[in-house]
Structure formats: structure tokens, C-alpha cells
Amino acid sequence: MNFDTLFQNQLDALKEEGNYRYFAELERKCGKFPHAANHQDGEVRDVTVWCSNDYLGMGQNPLVIEAMCEAVQRTGTGAGGTRNISGTNHDHLLLERELADLHGKEAALLFTSGYVSNWAALSTLGSRLEGCVILSDSGNHASMIEGIRHSRAQKVIWNHNDVADLEAKLAALPANAPKIVAFESVYSMDGDIAPIREIVEVAEKYGAMTYLDEVHAVGLYGPRGGGVAEREGLMDRITLIEGTLGKAFGVVGGYITGSTALCDFIRSFASGFIFTTALPPAVAAAARASIMHLKQSTAERTQHQAQVAKLRAGLDRAGIPHLANASHIVPVMIKDPVKTKMLADFLMNEWGIYVQPINYPTVPKGTERLRFTPSPLHKDADIDHLVAALTSLWKQCAIAHAVA
């Protein structure tokens, strides 16, 4: 059997429908974010990155870099083992305490990524709580979906951000079944924000536990960067808050926070926690420095929101349609994978602007888009440049009517 032919056939089909993914070969330059070098066809060019999830540029923050370098010198490169077998370092525990404090919880537990934290926590909860039913928002991230699927627990999908639908579905379940309501605060592709208070109230009414993914909100919202739940004074009413160290905190890793018993339960039973090498202590030290800084500094958050507002205003003036939402994510809907890629290529090649075309399965077919994420480090001139580029493109392609 020629396996490569089997692989190639499926890749060809992906290319045919415009959903094949081409990665930009970037070389980040410390201190230059959002600028980076792009390696393409044997050439290297400076580009402005407009789609990074290093939302605040903390990945190049001097305090964070210093913490990582110091910890590498002090501890070396790797953790030395799984958390169970010699890999638990002092830096991990310091970070877990920092995270528990960030979310006002008794405890926290680190994972190698946000994806793994969702997958491991939900699969463990769903499989270990007898008769458990997981009520999952229809817009939930792949990591939550996979975790729930792996748990083999009963899954009930409620309509995205629809509290009435959630309530109807909760009411239809047996009163004594353990129930988990799983949802996100900021949805990463549309940038909309969940009605957390209403969801928590309904969950409380039916005795359900709440599982909130704040991956696209930690560091960015709330007086100390605890996320949308912190901003809305709701952290203490949410059973489990999950987050990442890889986006606004600028490093890598994921975590859950909750009660001591909950974190100990996941620590003790989650294969995705137990059977993998712990994060390097230097990563933990860098993430801790980033969190500590963003707990007491609001300058990054304020400037972030200012640049987001400027981009939206610029797009409005230029008549470029973008999804209205209350977050920092600015999606420009193109609704066709081939056109989206064509526009992204043009922006890269003619304007030195890098925005990754977002296609299926990251978003449903027919909702392909360019997803812009301004940071506090994007200058007004960068924003003007982007708006000028899109204006010129819109004129050239006369696509405004098609996508409005």
C-alpha cells in the first residue's frame, strides 16, 4: 500500500477547496514586536504581524526575558521529569500559587499548554464523576470538545451564548446528575464575550459546576488581568477557571484554578497531567514574572484597548466591514477561503502586512476571515498603514458589496 498517495489525495482535496494551510516562516526579533522577519522564497523581509496572540507583546518584555534567562542559568533547560517523577520544581509551585492568587482560588495546576489543560481537566471530570453530564457551548474550542469526547460522558450542546437554551437543557436533566457547564469568556474567532453572570446564575440554580476558559482574556481584562470574570466580580462563583500562559502572558503553558480538592483530583487522575514532562522551570519563572507584572500594571491593558479602538475607527472611516464585538479581536469577514488567502497573500507581498487567513476547521465553512489582533505595541502609523492597505484592496477587488 502506498501510504503517501493516500496522504497526498487528502492534501490535494484540501488544496482544491482552499483550506490547505500555508505557514508564514517568521523570525521574531526581540524588542521589535509587532515587526518580524518573514522568510519567503529565499528572501527575508520585514513584516508587521497583525494576527499574533502575544496580545500585549509580553513575549519580548524585558522583565519576562530576564526572568527566563535568570532561571535557565539557575536551573538549566528542562524540568528533569514528569511532575510525579522528579520534575516538580520550586518555580512550578511559585507559579501555581501566583495563578491561584490571580483568580482568587485556593489552588492551581499547571499543564504544558492551554489545549492540554482543557483536554485533561474535562476528560478527567467527565469520566470520573459518575453519571456526569457536560453542557458545552456550541462555540467551544477544539480542546474542550476533544476533552469532553474523550471523557465519554453525556454531552449536551447548548446554543452559543444562549442562556435560555442552557436553562432549558439543564432543566431537562435528572436533578441528581452531576452537571458541568463548560464555556469561554472571550470567543477567539468572533471576539464576542459570554454573558458570564447569567450563565453562572442558571448553573447555580440547577446545582451545576461551571468551567470557564479564559484563554483569550487572562492578562487582558480585569484590574489585575484575571480575565472577564475578574472584571465582572464573578471569579468566586465559578468552579474552575482555565487559562493559558501562551497568549497575553507571552510564554507557553496552560493551567486550571479552583478549590484544593478539585486541583488535587485533576492532579491525581488526569493522564495529560501525569504522563508528560513538566514545563521547564525557566518557562514557569518567565510566566510568573509576566503575571506579576500585569497584576500591578494597567498601562499595557489601557494602551491595548486604545489601539483596538483606533483600528476599529479607522476601518469604520474606510467603510471596511468588521464584526462588532466588545473584545480586542477584530475579524474582517471574507466568507470564502480562496478570497481570504488571496487577500492575505496580497497584504503580505505588497504591503508587508502579515495576517493569517482563517479557514475551516478553525471557523465554519463560509465564515472565512482575516482576524486582526492589535497590540499596545502597534503604532498609530502601523494602524494607518493597515487601513490604507485594506482600503486599496477593497477598491481593487470591489469586494465590499460581496462581504458586507
Ligand SMILES: Cc1ncc(COP(=O)(O)O)c(C=O)c1O
Ligand atoms: C479558547 C481556547 N482555549 C484553549 C486554547 C489552547 O491554548 P494554548 O494555545 O495554550 O494551547 C486556545 C488556543 O488558541 C483557545 O483559543
